[in-house]
Amino acid sequence: MSTAQQGYFGQFGGSFVPPALQQVLQHLDDNFQRLKDDEAFQQELAYYHEEYIGRTSPLYFAENLTKQAGGAKIYLKREDLNHTGSHKINNVLGQILLAKHMGAKRVIAETGAGQHGVATATACAMFGMECVIYMGAEDTKRQALNVFRMELLGAKVVAVHKGQGRLKDAVDEAFADLVENYEHTFYLLGSAVGPHPFPSIVKHFQQVISVESRQQVLAKEQKLPTAVIACIGGGSNAIGSFAAYLDDPEVRLIGVEPSEAATMAHGVPAELHGFKCYVLLDEDGNPQPTYSIAAGLDYPGVGPEHSYLKENGRAEYVNVSGQEALEAFQLLSRAEGIIPALESSHAVAYAMKLAPTLAPEDVLVVTVSGRGDKDVEQVFNMLKTQ
């Protein structure tokens, strides 16, 4: 059994949950292990990738951006072009197929800013599944439009008033629901975090990003990239962007965090939400409240496999400020006519710093995890007050 199969990546990962939940997660892992290599399952997934998400996503040579940076060639992996506008749908679709094959009739999920909730509600609409989204009460107020969007898609949004009414409280409620209703309910978790087997499941369904990009870059450049760059919240688009290159030691793997929530730079190994990873702790040893301009990156922990890849040195983790991301957001919009999500803008910002330090023969693959339409109003307000 590999370490990943036991749910550990070095000292990180694991599953620190009550016994009742442990049993449910074991059942999920058994089914995942059985189905992921099943040919019919793979064909079904490939069908929805193509027909519903619109994959394969392009690997676009950003010629104007490359000229502006002056150095390495910059390619963009366009996850922003997926149906619903980000990489999240890759994981949602894979897990909902798992749910279907496990006989679930009801899907539940947590959401913070609402992006994962919207993606989940979308797939549930298409598969005709009952959908319940748990969202912190505070977040439902700030993201009222996303609440309406989920309702429009037929989901029920439950505002969680417990605790601080934030993402963590929504996750707790979703797990409580799962333990009670596990027979017909599937918990569709949104990032490469949480207790085993979720980090492995999410990686499996996001690896399509790098499986595609590796073939695409080889076809276009006849060589592997110098570096692959992706932004990190929980780490799902990044682990998906890295997966196919893990055994290519010449390819640098670079995860970009916001300096306002730089878990890798300032965190320590600790337990969070049922697994072990790097965590930002305050003086009392509690998870630190963070604030990033990109809601999707605002998390005091990080996926266990990233924690391990940092520790063993296979991947590098850097950070850029919200201000730098805001500038990259505008830069990519003007240079290429591509408005990136504020999350993805962090990866673009770092690419613009790295490219000029490299040679014109070098190649960068930058994952644009999502599109920025959702962020336009926020950016408008930020620029107005600057």
Ligand SMILES: *Cc1c(COP(=O)(O)O)cnc(C)c1O
């Ligand atoms: C949710 C989100 C992220 C952050 O999540 P990861 O699990 O770290 O990928 C990044 N970009 C976009 C567009 C998102 O919606």
